[in-house]
Amino acid sequence: MNIAIKISIAILFFGLLLITLYWFIPYNERTADSKYDMSKEEILLPKYNKNIYKEIPEVKEYIEDLNILFKSGKSILELNDNELDNYGIEAQKIVLENKEFTKDSKQGEKLLHNDMMRILPVIVSSLSKAEQEKCKSDMCYQAEKYNFVTNTTTVAIVNVDAKKVLSVKRYINMQPDISLRLKYIAQAIALHAPEVKEKLGTKPSKKDMSMANVRGNLKDSPCENAKHLCVAPTFTDHKNEKALWAIVDLTDLKLAAAKWAGLGKTTTPACISERTLQNRHIMETYCQKNTRLKKNNWDIQYRLTGSDGLEVIDASYKGKPVLKSAKIVDWHVSYQEKGAEALDTTSPTYFDGRIVEYNIGENGEYLFGYNDAMGCPMFSTSVVLPFNAPQVKELLSKDGFMLTQDYRNPKWPMACNYRYENRFEFYDDGSFRVVGVNKGRGCGENAIYRPVMRIDMDISEEENFYSYVNNSEWKAWMVEGHEKVKDNIKHAYKIVSANDETKGYYIEPNYGQHGDNSRGDNANIYLTEYKEDEGSKDLLTLGSCCNLDDDGMNRYIDKEVSTLNKNLILWYVPRIRNDAKEGSEYCWADTVVGELGNLEVKIWPCSVGPKFIPMDQ
CATH class of the missing domain: 2.70.98.20 (Copper amine oxidase, catalytic domain)
Structure with a gap:
């Protein structure tokens, strides 16, 4: 038996031994050093001045655009053309000239901060029966804006071909999906936050982050009371079975807080490959019309x-x-943790697009989480x-x-x-x-x-x-x-x-x-x-x-x-x-x-x- 064969047999033997030890040693013993201890739940409060975020390119450009907008006497920040198709660009022009849609952008003579959030092709479930008839042959779009001061979402249905707004609805104390621009801003704030870097032990990158557009909130905070718009980009540490939630306040453009949360045991952090979604087929066949069975x-x-x-x-x-x-x-999703006494409840939260909420209870316990919506793939x-x-x-x-x-x-x-x-x-x-x-x-x-x-x-x-x-x-x-x-x-x-x-x-x-x-x-x-x-x-x-x-x-x-x-x-x-x-x-x-x-x-x-x-x- 030559030496190469002996080495191969030795590697195989020790490999099988390690696998046996992993699977047959009791779970609590083999993970004693790595499993995240929920009793050590940690709430990380910002310790740096929020002005540090104003120099982030994405934030700086956003603030500059708001200043230019307000100096012009307007207060609704438009979506950039790169977020819209040609019909969407036209729909934005139509809706911003509609007095009903824009009437809550002022309080007396005072301008109120509003952002256009989304302008996308309308789907049938968003339309009244009368609107469904009008939009069968005409190109219709749905436009959404958010008022940061009154925490109100305004939704308009726009007939682009007729250059007409079909309806305007206001939803008080309700928040829409955020724009791509705000998602990128939330990611940038999380990536530049010193507290995030310190706790991760390394400079984070965008590929390490998930869920930057998911809404969430905290009970007894401006987030629960819906005064601020927040998201919570998340950094996952599979080795130690925990995740760092970086709670970003998009109203004040700063990190509001960060917290570790346990993930539970997993064999591998590897992403399981999935087949590609047939987005266009799903949209055209099941989102933009009804199907009969x-x-x-x-x-x-x-x-x-x-x-x-x-x-x-x-x-x-x-x-x-x-x-x-x-x-x-x-789907309402909440998690029960300890450490409520360390919570900063002065700002609300978003977690990769989900709004994160904290509900403080007794004995230092609290609930945090978000609401999951299920939507069409391209809308x-x-x-x-x-x-x-x-x-x-x-x-x-x-x-x-x-x-x-x-x-x-x-x-x-x-x-x-x-x-x-x-x-x-x-x-x-x-x-x-x-x-x-x-x-x-x-x-x-x-x-x-x-x-x-x-x-x-x-x-x-x-x-x-x-x-x-x-x-x-x-x-x-x-x-x-x-x-x-x-x-x-x-x-x-x-x-x-x-x-x-x-x-x-x-x-x-x-x-x-x-x-x-x-x-x-x-x-x-x-x-x-x-x-x-x-x-x-x-x-x-x-x-x-x-x-x-x-x-x-x-x-x-x-x-x-x-x-x-x-x-x-x-x-x-x-x-x-x-x-x-x-x-x-x-x-x-x-x-x-x-x-x-x-x-x-x-x-x-x-x-x-x-x-x-x-x-x-």
């Missing part, structure tokens, strides 16, 4: 929305109307995008079919990347189920997920809603309101026609009875009267990611408004806790070494959502 006595239409995921509309069963609309408008700056076109599949139970859409971050299943599935199950007996599936991985092993489901039934124009109480009787809801869904009641609610209360649907919450390893919905349910501005078109970010007492619909609740004989909207919000403990993983994903010695992605999904069952079946 007829199957198993069901006749439905569906579309991908700008920010509200997959939406089913105008669904009927055996010719009878069932649904006007059903969709998952948001939305949401980071959770459709991976492929909607799919129609047979149910495993063989008694119906599902319409499903896979949304994911491009780098999933790496840490701080997310994957969601929007699923609608249609059964052969006329039942249907709205399902949200979380496939991990997220930014840590202590997450709380809350998908916000909006359901508009089509039983009749006048409906009534009941809950089953005392295991014996049905009680009508008289006014708008909400409650915690009761445990283990098969038909906990029903929605019926006010003209014939034998016609309607029972609502069956998920308690884990569907054979998908679900641990239940643990949901809140809300009832409101239909209003066009409350979700009939795409919604901006709805509510707080981290205030567990407010799922977002509280703003719509008016306990003086009767819900008897009304067109009603149901909001259903499950609450899920993830689990990364070996053997009990839930809402989790990881890259592991498979049976054949190759890396593979393993998923432990969590599925939630109610089932609607016809009362006459």
